[in-house]
Amino acid sequence: MSDSLISRIDALRQQRQAVILAHNYTVGEVQDVADFVGDSLELARRAATVEAAVIVFCGVYFMAETAKILNPKSMVLMPDTNAGCPMADMATAEAVRAKKAEHPGCAVVCYVNTTAAVKAESDICCTSGNAPAIVRSLPKDRPILFVPDRNLGSWTAEQTGRELILWDGYCPTHERILPMLVKEARRQHPQALVVAHPECPPAVRELADHLASTAGILAFCRQTDHDQFIIATEEGLLHRLRLENPGKTFYPANARMTCPNMKRASLEKILWCLEDLRGQVEVDPATAERARQAIQRMFLVVP
Ligand code: 13P
Ligand code: SF4
Numbered sequence: 001m002s003d004s005l006i007s008r009i010d011a012l013r014q015q016r017q018a019v020i021l022a023h024n025y026t027v028g029e030v031q032d033v034a035d036f037v038g039d040s041l042e043l044a045r046r047a048a049t050v051e052a053a054v055i056v057f058c059g060v061y062f063m064a065e066t067a068k069i070l071n072p073k074s075m076v077l078m079p080d081t082n083a084g085c086p087m088a089d090m091a092t093a094e095a096v097r098a099k100k101a102e103h104p105g106c107a108v109v110c111y112v113n114t115t116a117a118v119k120a121e122s123d124i125c126c127t128s129g130n131a132p133a134i135v136r137s138l139p140k141d142r143p144i145l146f147v148p149d150r151n152l153g154s155w156t157a158e159q160t161g162r163e164l165i166l167w168d169g170y171c172p173t174h175e176r177i178l179p180m181l182v183k184e185a186r187r188q189h190p191q192a193l194v195v196a197h198p199e200c201p202p203a204v205r206e207l208a209d210h211l212a213s214t215a216g217i218l219a220f221c222r223q224t225d226h227d228q229f230i231i232a233t234e235e236g237l238l239h240r241l242r243l244e245n246p247g248k249t250f251y252p253a254n255a256r257m258t259c260p261n262m263k264r265a266s267l268e269k270i271l272w273c274l275e276d277l278r279g280q281v282e283v284d285p286a287t288a289e290r291a292r293q294a295i296q297r298m299f300l301v302v303p
Contacts, residue, residue: 048070060262096121103165106143174201218237227248
């Protein structure tokens with residue numbers, strides 16, 4: 001069944017001049033059919049430069065919006081437009097404007113996990129792969145409002161020695177990775193290194209041997225001589241980790257590290273959106289223009 005689905009996707013991908021981009025957290029068979037799999041930063045870079053009539057974006061809504069903002073000429077489709085990000089929804093443009101008014105003159109650094117409307121209110125965007133570099137690029141005497149992830153924000157503050165005004169948002173999937181679960185995994189696998197995403201809460205970060213974005217976790221596990229790892233991030237990353245490192249062993253830190261939104265894209269839904277071009281993502285041009293500036297400023301600091 002999945003073979004015939006894949007051959008129908010392949011035929012339509014060619015016919016529509018489409019590329020399929022997938023985030024590291026999507027289900028394994030979606031990653032396997034994609035032309036490119038990556039973290040948020042890599043996907044944004046790829047979306048900006050790819051030449052394709054159609055981009056099928058398998059991930060969550062803010063990522064597809066970012067792809068459309070960076071590549072307005074391509075049609076951007078999502079296999080399931082209900083794939084939102086609860087953390088992105090924790091900051092609205094209106095609330096960000098109100099917070100800016102409380103801190104006149106502050107620079108707003110927005111994590112890429114935000115709506116286009118929030119990016120439009122921001123000075124510069126960042127991802128988990130470059131947040132410290134983005135913060136370091138801002139004048140030392142300028143207050144910084146960091147939106148919306150309090151965990152990535154507090155980690156960035158530690159890394160840079162800068163005091164940041166933190167939004168009170170968080171990722172529910174990473175928030176479920178409790179320190180006691182990481183300690184228990186470590187007790188069961190004492191030889192394993194704990195590798196975590198900076199969206200994890202501070203008490204989990206303290207237990208980690210290495211912290212990085214999903215692309216950074218892949219690079220670290222590939223390059224090190226260690227061969228056992230406890231992974232503290234969304235479980236979709238284990239698919240690529242195991243595929244790329246057949247001789248190494250990966251243990252999830254928690255059995256419930258699933259982001260339901262990242263699991264919404266499926267082979268069937270990819271086929272359906274290629275068949276009838278359903279799931280088109282549009283961003284209002286005025287909002288897109290302002291959001292693009294915040295994203296492009298990020299690329300100026302970290303190309
Ligand atoms: P990265 O892939 O940039 O590490 O992001 C993780 C994430 O939660 C995306 O929603
Ligand atoms: Fe949002 Fe967390 Fe899911 Fe990433 S893993 S899309 S931050 S809810």
